[in-house]
Amino acid sequence: MIEAADASALWLTLQLALASTVILLLLGTPLAWWLANSRARFRPLIEAVIALPLVLPPTVLGFYLLISLGPDGLGGLLSAWTGRNTLAFSFGGLLIGSVVYSLPFVVQPLQSGFALLGRAPMEAAATLRASPLDAFVSVAIPQTKPAFISAVTLGFAHTLGEFGVVLMLGGNIPGHTKVASIAVYEHVEALRYGNAHVLSAMLLLISFALLCVVYTTQRRAGH
Amino acid sequence: MGCSVITTIGNSGSQTRVMHESNPFPYRLMQRCHALLVLLLTLLSVSIPALAEDVRVAVASNFSAPMQVLSQAFENETRNHLIVSYGATGKLYTQIQQGAPFDVFLAANDSYPRMLEKNAMAVAGSRFTYAIGRLALWSAKPGYVDDKGQILRTGTFKHIALADPEVAPYGSAAKEYLRAHGLMRKLTPRFLIAENTAQAYQFAETGRAELGFVALSQLASSSDANRAGSTYILPLESYPRLKQQAILLRPKDAAAAWLAFLQSDNARNIILQHGYLLP
Numbered sequence: 001m002i003e004a005a006d007a008s009a010l011w012l013t014l015q016l017a018l019a020s021t022v023i024l025l026l027l028g029t030p031l032a033w034w035l036a037n038s039r040a041r042f043r044p045l046i047e048a049v050i051a052l053p054l055v056l057p058p059t060v061l062g063f064y065l066l067i068s069l070g071p072d073g074l075g076g077l078l079s080a081w082t083g084r085n086t087l088a089f090s091f092g093g094l095l096i097g098s099v100v101y102s103l104p105f106v107v108q109p110l111q112s113g114f115a116l117l118g119r120a121p122m123e124a125a126a127t128l129r130a131s132p133l134d135a136f137v138s139v140a141i142p143q144t145k146p147a148f149i150s151a152v153t154l155g156f157a158h159t160l161g162e163f164g165v166v167l168m169l170g171g172n173i174p175g176h177t178k179v180a181s182i183a184v185y186e187h188v189e190a191l192r193y194g195n196a197h198v199l200s201a202m203l204l205l206i207s208f209a210l211l212c213v214v215y216t217t218q219r220r221a222g223h
Numbered sequence: 224m225g226c227s228v229i230t231t232i233g234n235s236g237s238q239t240r241v242m243h244e245s246n247p248f249p250y251r252l253m254q255r256c257h258a259l260l261v262l263l264l265t266l267l268s269v270s271i272p273a274l275a276e277d278v279r280v281a282v283a284s285n286f287s288a289p290m291q292v293l294s295q296a297f298e299n300e301t302r303n304h305l306i307v308s309y310g311a312t313g314k315l316y317t318q319i320q321q322g323a324p325f326d327v328f329l330a331a332n333d334s335y336p337r338m339l340e341k342n343a344m345a346v347a348g349s350r351f352t353y354a355i356g357r358l359a360l361w362s363a364k365p366g367y368v369d370d371k372g373q374i375l376r377t378g379t380f381k382h383i384a385l386a387d388p389e390v391a392p393y394g395s396a397a398k399e400y401l402r403a404h405g406l407m408r409k410l411t412p413r414f415l416i417a418e419n420t421a422q423a424y425q426f427a428e429t430g431r432a433e434l435g436f437v438a439l440s441q442l443a444s445s446s447d448a449n450r451a452g453s454t455y456i457l458p459l460e461s462y463p464r465l466k467q468q469a470i471l472l473r474p475k476d477a478a479a480a481w482l483a484f485l486q487s488d489n490a491r492n493i494i495l496q497h498g499y500l501l502p
Contacts, residue, residue, distance in 0.1 A: 084324070
C-alpha cells in the first residue's frame with residue numbers, strides 16, 4: 001500500500017495542479033481571446049514567448065526561475081515584504097513555476113477554439129444588445145466548451161507530470177515542495193523500487209483517466 | 224482562516240443576489256470567480272503549516288538509508304522534527320546559495336561545505352566530517368569479482384559501470400584508482416558512465432555492465448538477497464578520501480542539537496553499520 005510520505009507527495013501534486021489550473025484559466029482566457037482576435041504586429045512575439053516552455057528543457061526554465069525568484073531577483077526585491085530572500089522553495093514558488101510551464105497547454109487550445117468561433121456569434125449577440133462580457137459568458141464560453149475542457153485537462157495533467165522545473169525550484173521539501181514525480185525519482189535513486197512502482201502506477205492511472213476525458217469530449221464535440 | 228473565507232462567501236452571495244434579477248451574466252461570472260478564489264486561498268493555506276521545532280536538513284542522496292534510521296533515533300530522543308530533502312550535492316549547494324530554507328547541509332564531499340563557510344553562508348566553525356565513503360567494485364554475479372580486484376586486469380567483461388567522474392565523488396574516486404593502477408587506457412573504452420552512483424549500481428544490478436564501481440553503503444544498506452553478488456572493497460588509501468562533511472547553515476538550537484546527535488556514539492554506530500567509516 002501507499003506510504004504516508006508518498007500520499008502526502010501525491011496530495012501536494014494534486015493541490016499544485018488544481019491551483020495552477022485555476023490561475024491558468026484566469027490568466028489564459030483573456031490572453032487567448034486577445035491572441036485570437038488581435039491584429040497587433042507584435043502578436044507573433046507574444047505567441048512565441050508563450051510557446052517557449054514547449055521547447056525549452058524544463059531544467060533551463062527551472063534554472064532561470066530559480067535565479068529570477070532568488071536573492072538577486074524578485075525574491076530580493078520583495079524580501080522586506082515576504083521576510084525571506086527568495087520566492088523559490090515554497091508552494092507559491094512552485095505555483096509560479098507551474099503557471100509558466102503549463103501556460104501554452106492552456107492558451108493554445110483556447111486560442112484555436114476562439115479563432116474557430118470567429119467574430120460572427122459575438123457580433124450577433126452585440127446586435128441583441130448584449131455587453132461584450134455578457135456575450136463572452138453566454139455565447140463564447142458555451143460554444144467553445146471542448147476547447148475549455150482540453151485546456152483545463154491538459155493544464156492539469158501537464159502540471160502533474162512536471163519534474164525538471166520543480167527539481168530546480170522546489171528543494172524537495174516534504175509537505176511543501178516534494179511532489180510525486182520528485183518522490184518517484186528519489187525512490188529510484190535510493191533503490192526503493194516497490195515505492196516507486198506504487199506511486200508511478202497511481203500517476204499513470206490519473207494521467208490516463210484525464211487524457212481519456214479529453215479525447216472523449218473532443219470526439220463528442222466532433223459529431 | 225477558515226472562518227473568514229466562509230464570511231466572504233456569505234457577503235458576496237447577498238450582495239450579488241440583487242444583481243442577479245436584473246442581469247444574470249455578471250452574477251454568474253462573479254460567483255464563479257469567487258468560488259475559484261476561495262478554492263485557491265484554501266489550497267494555499269493548507270500547504271503552509273507553521274511548525275516550531277522543525278529542522279530542515281539537505282542531505283546528499285547517497286546518505287539516504289542511514290539518514291532514515293538516524294532521523295528516527297533523533298526524533299525519539301529529542302522530540303524535534305527533521306524535514307529531510309535529498310538531492311545531488313551540487314544541486315543542493317546551488318539551492319542554498321539561492322536562499323533555500325535549509326538549516327543543515329550534509330554534503331557528499333568536503334569542498335561545498337568549505338565554500339559555504341568561506342563565503343559566510345554558514346556558521347563558521349560548525350563544519351565536520353560525519354562519514355567517510357568507501358568505494359567498492361561489485362558484480363551481481365557471485366564469484367565474479369575476486370577479493371584483490373584482479374578482474375580489472377584480467378577480466379574479459381564488455382562494460383564497467385561508474386558514476387560520472389565530472390560530478391560524482393565516487394566516480395572521480397574510481398577514476399583516480401584506475402589511473403594510479405595504470406588501467407585507464409585499457410578500461411576507458413569499456414566505461415558505462417552513469418549519472419550518479421545510484422545509477423552505476425543499477426547498471427551493474429541489471430547486467431548492463433558485468434561489474435561496476437559502487438558505494439559500499441549501497442551494498443550495506445540493502446536487505447535484498449540478490450544484492451549479494453561479489454564484492455572487492457578497495458583499500459582506503461588507494462583513492463582520494465571521500466570525506467562527507469556537514470555544516471550548520473544558520474544558528475538554531477534544534478539544528479545544533481541535530482549536529483551534536485550526529486556525532487554521538489549512537490549515531491556513529493548507525494553510520495558504521497551502513498558501510499561508512501568515521502575519522
